Amino acid sequence: MRLHPPSLCCGAGFLALLAIPAAAQVPTFASRSELVVLSATAVDGKGRPVTNLRRQELQVLEEGRIQPILHFAEGRESPARVLLLVDVSGSMNGQLKTTSARMAGRQVLAALQPEDQVALAGFDSEYFGIVAWTTDRQKIDEGFTAVKPFGSTALHDALDRAASDLASHGEGRRAVVVITDGIDTASQKTPDSVIARSRALDVPIYTVTVLSPIDDPGSERYVGGEDTPAAAAGAALLQRYATMSGGAAYMVSDFGALKKAADQIALELKHQYRLGYDPPQGPRRFRRVEVRTTRKGVSVRTRSGYLPPS
Numbered sequence: 001m002r003l004h005p006p007s008l009c010c011g012a013g014f015l016a017l018l019a020i021p022a023a024a025q026v027p028t029f030a031s032r033s034e035l036v037v038l039s040a041t042a043v044d045g046k047g048r049p050v051t052n053l054r055r056q057e058l059q060v061l062e063e064g065r066i067q068p069i070l071h072f073a074e075g076r077e078s079p080a081r082v083l084l085l086v087d088v089s090g091s092m093n094g095q096l097k098t099t100s101a102r103m104a105g106r107q108v109l110a111a112l113q114p115e116d117q118v119a120l121a122g123f124d125s126e127y128f129g130i131v132a133w134t135t136d137r138q139k140i141d142e143g144f145t146a147v148k149p150f151g152s153t154a155l156h157d158a159l160d161r162a163a164s165d166l167a168s169h170g171e172g173r174r175a176v177v178v179i180t181d182g183i184d185t186a187s188q189k190t191p192d193s194v195i196a197r198s199r200a201l202d203v204p205i206y207t208v209t210v211l212s213p214i215d216d217p218g219s220e221r222y223v224g225g226e227d228t229p230a231a232a233a234g235a236a237l238l239q240r241y242a243t244m245s246g247g248a249a250y251m252v253s254d255f256g257a258l259k260k261a262a263d264q265i266a267l268e269l270k271h272q273y274r275l276g277y278d279p280p281q282g283p284r285r286f287r288r289v290e291v292r293t294t295r296k297g298v299s300v301r302t303r304s305g306y307l308p309p310s
Helices: 011-017 095-111 137-146 155-167 191-198 228-245 255-270
Strands: 036-043 058-062 065-067 069-073 081-087 117-123 127-134 174-180 205-210 249-252 273-277 287-293 299-301
Touching: 036 058, 036 287, 058 069, 058 273, 081 095, 081 155, 095 137, 095 174, 095 205, 095 255, 117 137, 117 155, 127 137, 127 155, 155 174, 155 191, 155 228, 174 228, 174 255, 191 228, 205 228, 205 255, 228 249, 249 255, 287 299
Parallel strands: 081 117, 081 174, 174 205, 205 249
Antiparallel strands: 036 273, 036 299, 058 065, 058 287, 069 273, 117 127
């Protein structure tokens, strides 16, 4: 099932689909539009979110130089917005992959807070809307069951559109969660060009690569095969998306791994920090950004940089 009219599949139509109801609008994070805003996730040595960092324990560096943190907010202060992006191309047509993708989506939904907003989009050779923003988990679940895998896979094009769409709708806790087998066959854009754009957006990308146990190196049933190199290359690219955007990447082939990934994504979103600083003057070019903490044994993930507005 795709949303109609067809114009909702692209451009302003799909932006309208993602528009958030007035009652659910998240207040603007910063009073000055030129502030650089970063979503950041802190984890300990075991990958568990660290939820009690204070402003004075964090440092923002632009091109290696520390910048004063002018705004600081903890994740639980506002609802999250999650755009679920599901691969409905022909490569997901196997019963195991289809079932696993739906199960992954349901696990993410179950792990989110009741007030969190979720939208569902799909992609094959095109990117299209399925369910608009809602807190009704049943609508999202029905959207998953309504789509049938078909066609080629334009994964990179879809990720480009999804991150841009979500970035255009205000601020607050947010993320794209893409569920796919990781193999692209039809994108017009190259992975490098999309990654270059996505890393400059304040939208963490979480990737869930759905594999058969026989293709999962971490599974006891792993046997390898002709498709293994392609799957591995796809997973490596998705890892790059996650790393550059401040998200995380997961490979799953059983229910336990699905639930663990979903719980981790939801927990990180729940405790996502929001940091704002005044960018130094300089030429309009991509600027590298890093967030550190003075607390021992804790690391912080965020997007790798930004491009100042013209």
